[in-house]
Amino acid sequence: MATAPYNYSYIFKYIIIGDMGVGKSCLLHQFTEKKFMADCPHTIGVEFGTRIIEVSGQKIKLQIWDTAGQERFRAVTRSYYRGAAGALMVYDITRRSTYNHLSSWLTDARNLTNPNTVIILIGNKADLDAQRDVTYEEAKQFAEENGLLFLEASAKTGENVEDAFLEAAKKIYQNIQDGSLDLNAAESGVQHKPSAPQGGRITNEPQPQREGCGC
Amino acid sequence: MSALHAARDGPITEDFFKALGRVKHIHNDVKVLLRTNQQTAGLEIMEQMALLQETSYEQLYRWAQNECRALTQESCDISPVLTQAMESLQDRPVLYKYTLDEFGTARRCAVVRGFIDALTRGGPGGTPRPIEIHSHDPMRYVGDMLAWLHQATASEKEHLEALLKQVSMQGVEENIQEVVGHITEGVCRPLKVRIEQVIVAEPGAVLLYKLSNLLKFYHHTISGIVGTSLAALLTTIEEMHLLSKKMFFNSLSLHASKLMDKIELPPPDLGPTCSLNQTLSLLREVLASHDSSVVPLDARQADFAQVLSCILDPLLQLCTVSASNLGIADMATYMVNSLYMMKTTLALFEFTDKRLEMLEFQIEAHLDTLINDQASYVLTRAGLSYIYNCVQQHKPEQNPLANVPSMDSASLKAAMVQFDRYLSAPDSLMMPQLNFLLSATLKEQIIKQSTELVCRAYEELYAAVMNPSSQYKEPETILQRSPQQIAITSRKQLEWASAPPKLMSRFSSGELVSSYPKWRSSGSSLSCLLVRLEVIVQFENISAVVLQELYWIVVVVEAVIPKKEVIMTLTAKLGIVLSNNHRQEGLGIKGNQVVKPGPGSGPDMGRIKD
Numbered sequence: 001m002a003t004a005p006y007n008y009s010y011i012f013k014y015i016i017i018g019d020m021g022v023g024k025s026c027l028l029h030q031f032t033e034k035k036f037m038a039d040c041p042h043t044i045g046v047e048f049g050t051r052i053i054e055v056s057g058q059k060i061k062l063q064i065w066d067t068a069g070q071e072r073f074r075a076v077t078r079s080y081y082r083g084a085a086g087a088l089m090v091y092d093i094t095r096r097s098t099y100n101h102l103s104s105w106l107t108d109a110r111n112l113t114n115p116n117t118v119i120i121l122i123g124n125k126a127d128l129d130a131q132r133d134v135t136y137e138e139a140k141q142f143a144e145e146n147g148l149l150f151l152e153a154s155a156k157t158g159e160n161v162e163d164a165f166l167e168a169a170k171k172i173y174q175n176i177q178d179g180s181l182d183l184n185a186a187e188s189g190v191q192h193k194p195s196a197p198q199g200g201r202i203t204n205e206p207q208p209q210r211e212g213c214g215c
Numbered sequence: 216m217s218a219l220h221a222a223r224d225g226p227i228t229e230d231f232f233k234a235l236g237r238v239k240h241i242h243n244d245v246k247v248l249l250r251t252n253q254q255t256a257g258l259e260i261m262e263q264m265a266l267l268q269e270t271s272y273e274q275l276y277r278w279a280q281n282e283c284r285a286l287t288q289e290s291c292d293i294s295p296v297l298t299q300a301m302e303s304l305q306d307r308p309v310l311y312k313y314t315l316d317e318f319g320t321a322r323r324c325a326v327v328r329g330f331i332d333a334l335t336r337g338g339p340g341g342t343p344r345p346i347e348i349h350s351h352d353p354m355r356y357v358g359d360m361l362a363w364l365h366q367a368t369a370s371e372k373e374h375l376e377a378l379l380k381q382v383s384m385q386g387v388e389e390n391i392q393e394v395v396g397h398i399t400e401g402v403c404r405p406l407k408v409r410i411e412q413v414i415v416a417e418p419g420a421v422l423l424y425k426l427s428n429l430l431k432f433y434h435h436t437i438s439g440i441v442g443t444s445l446a447a448l449l450t451t452i453e454e455m456h457l458l459s460k461k462m463f464f465n466s467l468s469l470h471a472s473k474l475m476d477k478i479e480l481p482p483p484d485l486g487p488t489c490s491l492n493q494t495l496s497l498l499r500e501v502l503a504s505h506d507s508s509v510v511p512l513d514a515r516q517a518d519f520a521q522v523l524s525c526i527l528d529p530l531l532q533l534c535t536v537s538a539s540n541l542g543i544a545d546m547a548t549y550m551v552n553s554l555y556m557m558k559t560t561l562a563l564f565e566f567t568d569k570r571l572e573m574l575e576f577q578i579e580a581h582l583d584t585l586i587n588d589q590a591s592y593v594l595t596r597a598g599l600s601y602i603y604n605c606v607q608q609h610k611p612e613q614n615p616l617a618n619v620p621s622m623d624s625a626s627l628k629a630a631m632v633q634f635d636r637y638l639s640a641p642d643s644l645m646m647p648q649l650n651f652l653l654s655a656t657l658k659e660q661i662i663k664q665s666t667e668l669v670c671r672a673y674e675e676l677y678a679a680v681m682n683p684s685s686q687y688k689e690p691e692t693i694l695q696r697s698p699q700q701i702a703i704t705s706r707k708q709l710e711w712a713s714a715p716p717k718l719m720s721r722f723s724s725g726e727l728v729s730s731y732p733k734w735r736s737s738g739s740s741l742s743c744l745l746v747r748l749e750v751i752v753q754f755e756n757i758s759a760v761v762l763q764e765l766y767w768i769v770v771v772v773e774a775v776i777p778k779k780e781v782i783m784t785l786t787a788k789l790g791i792v793l794s795n796n797h798r799q800e801g802l803g804i805k806g807n808q809v810v811k812p813g814p815g816s817g818p819d820m821g822r823i824k825d
């Protein structure tokens with residue numbers, strides 16, 4: 001069997017945060033199901049999705065926690081920042097208020113995650129360029145000033161949705177490679193499965209070469 | 216075949232499964248031989264194959280058991296070979312079950328260790344901080360623990376799904392739920408001990424209530440993963456939910472009985488007592504804290520009913536008892552104020568219709584007292600009291616009215632001078648108690664209705680004096696004004712004098728607007744809707760923008776309802792409030808009309824969901 005011994009080598013935990021209605025659940029749905037959910041209900045508390053991606057030849061499983069943007073759930077959703085390796089901070093490019101609230105989202109993210117957590121800023125609903133209320137440039141500048149990755153995306157057309165999740169994963173993977181992320185520590189948001197030989201072993205004897213079915 | 220033999224002390228490989236499959240196949244094929252004359256050969260082969268199968272399954276089981284036993288790390292990745300092993304083992308239900316048990320036990324250890332680490336150690340370099348750091352903040356502490364467990368439960372279910380993804384027999388879903396239940400059983404004790412500590416530390420009624428809702432929320436969320444099965448974790452969470460709720464109601468009852476222990480006298484301004492204010496703010500906090508949870512509607516309704524009877528009934532009793540030594544007008548004023556405070560507190564919450572109606576009735580009863588008292592106050596001060604009494608008690612068979620002592624023309628004329636003075640400023644003659652009324656609207660209502668009573672008294676007097684049998688000479692020189700004139704004059708004077716209602720809202724404007732869809736979806740009756748809206752439009756710190764938004768919601772939502780008068784009343788009210796208070800905000804107000812907001816400025820009705 002030529003496939004890798006395990007389905008994936010890492011699990012990265014992500015959270016998606018941002019005001020209500022900015023399209024967090026739609027982004028997640030687009031990413032996991034490749035479909036746009038036009039009439040997505042408000043998220044109650046938190047929801048959860050997974051998908052396996054590949055970064056530098058490594059299979060990585062993303063475990064993504066989509067939080068409710070409504071203020072009344074804030075106390076509940078704050079508990080999910082713990083141990084996230086990546087955070088997608090989303091605003092709606094057609095609603096300035098959602099952009100103005102970013103600093104409070106960022107404060108929460110910084111206070112409640114670990115210093116290595118990779119935060120990516122996402123301006124969603126890029127398909128609605130005619131109703132744009134936040135320019136690309138100012139958001140880009142905000143991201144740079146705060147050391148965030150940044151992309152504009154559309155959960156509707158799917159534009160940049162893959163990239164949003166992938167860019168963050170690449171950065172996390174890079175942090176692992178250069179050793180700035182300690183995998184042995186609890187709640188780093190990353191779980192590593194060390195490569196094991198094909199099949200487990202019952203004894204410690206070296207694995208002999210086997211032939212095919214002998215019957 | 217050698218693959219099977221080799222496995223006895225070697226690793227399990229892809230070949231092992233191929234060989235096992237082959238053996239199974241042969242075992243089946245050989246059955247054909249049994250029906251021929253080759254029976255002996257057939258039996259021999261079958262026996263051989265059966266033996267081989269059994270030892271292989273045994274082998275596979277021992278291997279899988281060992282694999283599972285090793286899965287005690289926080290990370291748990293299921294190798295494809297292990298998945299395949301489970302697929303094969305389903306042919307031997309006992310071995311399959313034992314392997315799953317082994318898996319469950321290993322994962323149970325891992326989850327307990329992970330939980331304790333998160334509680335006491337936190338993340339790398341201490342971020343995120345250990346959960347126990349926040350043990351002084353009950354909501355955060357309990358919330359963090361439950362969120363951690365929610366995430367762990369979801370992950371464990373994923374692992375199991377990976378492990379069993381190739382198992383095709385029936386009941387896999389139940390297997391998964393059962394094992395997840397077993398895995399999460401280990402954390403029940405540490406969780407329970409900690410939550411119990413929080414609850415018995417008596418963090419106060421509001422916190423207890425919030426905790427009970429938080430626990431209910433997580434019960435709901437986690438049962439979405441482990442199903443409604445009797446997982447120990449769910450049982451523990453439910454137990455803690457019930458405990459916190461019980462402690463909550465205990466604490467409310469305690470509060471109420473303390474109120475009755477030491478009854479406060481009404482303050483000199485006849486306003487609400489400190490204990491009333493305190494209790495109402497407690498009530499408000501409790502009702503408002505419901506917002507942060509997703510407890511199903513019917514459960515919430517039951518909660519509200521219980522909370523209200525726990526708090527409101529003793530409060531009403533308290534007010535009645537503390538008012539019992541007051542004079543009639545003082546008592547009515549004090550009661551109206553207290554009831555009014557209760558009403559404005561409740562008006563913003565759903566499921567309060569019955570209570571609101573009851574409070575309305577009680578307020579009206581006391582208002583009637585005040586209206587009558589105010590009318591006699593005016594008649595007395597305006598010197599009409601004696602005269603009016605004579606008119607009322609006079610019988611036609613008696614002396615003509617003009618001959619009754621002190622009912623002669625001169626006395627009547629003198630009284631009319633005084634009455635005229637009253638008419639020029641009908642609001643100047645006011646019982647002192649009315650100035651203590653908290654609600655300007657109620658005060659206005661009392662003045663208006665008592666003035667009507669005064670006018671009616673004048674009407675009776677007028678009719679009696681004008682009656683020829685009363686034998687007044689030139690009666691029109693005594694009473695120079697007709698009752699109609701009196702009524703019109705007094706109404707005009709009142710309108711001119713009426714000040715815009717003033718009431719400081721203890722609610723933020725956002726709360727007012729966002730509470731609206733809740734009463735609607737909770738099926739608030741139209742009459743209560745009006746009560747609620749009336750409370751809102753009286754708040755003076757409510758911005759025009761908010762008012763306009765409310766107006767817009769009401770027009771949009773209520774337009775389908777036949778009872779147009781609700782909208783009309785509200786429209787008129789909003790118009791007055793807007794033009795009185797908020798001209799400076801530059802809204803499009805023409806006269807008393809609210810201009811419809813342009814497209815896009817109305818509330819996003821599409822997102823208001825029930």
Ligand SMILES: Nc1nc2c(ncn2[C@@H]2O[C@H](COP(=O)(O)OP(=O)(O)OP(=O)(O)O)[C@@H](O)[C@H]2O)c(=O)[nH]1
Nearest residue numbers: 020021022023024025026038043069125154155156
């Ligand atoms: N045109 C357009 N509409 C979008 C896009 N993404 C989301 N929407 C719409 O925006 C609305 C809100 O999307 P959700 O995904 O539910 O928003 P959310 O951030 O999850 O909201 P909460 O769960 O309340 O926090 C939905 O009606 C979507 O159809 C997008 O990229 N383009």
Ligand SMILES: [Mg+2]
Nearest residue numbers: 024025042043
């Ligand atoms: Mg959502």
